[in-house]
Amino acid sequence: MFFWILLLQFKKTKELRGTQRQITRDRAALEKQEKQMEMEIKKMAKTGNREACKILAKQLVQLRKQKNRTYATMQAVNKKMDPKKTLQTMQDFQKENLKMEMTEDMINDTLDEIFDESxxxxxxxxxxxxxxxxxxxxxxxKMVKAPSAGKSLPSASKAKTATIxxxxxxxxxxxxxxx
Incomplete structure (x- = not known):
């Protein structure tokens, strides 16, 4: 049961990391767009095109709002991905995995003993x-007549010949x- 909970937690963490990477890419793209718009506004201002500057300025404001929303989203993802909780979950998983391996070893040893004694x-x-x-x-x-390690061996002259x-x-x- 605990294994499945950990597995779900890891899947959730993996999904959150993927979301975090995507948000980071989106934010980088928004920053790039923001710099391009600022350059365009400066270019239009140098040519004296005030209408184009206003339109680009509105787009820039919208872009900055979107960028701020991604920051807020990023903070929410970071809160969900609490590093301490993730570390604790990984440590719990390692403990449970070790317990499972030890249990498996004990079962295998017991089965080996049972089959050896059968x-x-x-x-x-x-x-x-x-x-x-x-x-x-x-x-x-013949095993009864065999010398044991604790007894002295008979001398060669006294040894009996083989019966076979x-x-x-x-x-x-x-x-x-x-x-």
Whole structure:
């Protein structure tokens, strides 16, 4: 809900900025027209054409009123675009966005944990055991005899020979169809 409010606020701010740019362009055009009219009035005054001067003077007065209206409009836009409010809105948006990202990360972590705990490891171990059983290697019995890190290793002279010979392995591989 908050995201949509922020989105609307940003759209409103964007529209206000566009309006402000347009008003600035219009005001610059009006100032340019004002300078041109002033030059025209001076030119007509030098030639002695008083009627043309009066007409241009009326147009100049109207132009200046229009320019003042754009200033008033610009002030109204600036009031609506309160920089403090805009900054606060952006900060709120960043906070909410960060919260949303954190929530998404937490959900993803939770889902990963759920799926990891769903027996995947047991299933993997079952598959490994099945494959080892198929090729004739019994791992559970041999793991008991395997030395642990905490115990000393027997010396080479006392070590027992392997119970599976090369001939046994070759016979089992041929039974599985492996050449």
């Amino acid at each position: 027996g995947d490891e047991e299933e993997c171990q079952d598959i490994v055991n099945q494959v080892l059983d198929e090729i004739g290697i019994e791992i559970s019995g 010979s090369d001939e046994d392995i070759e016979r089992q591989l041929k039974a599985l169809g492996v050449d």
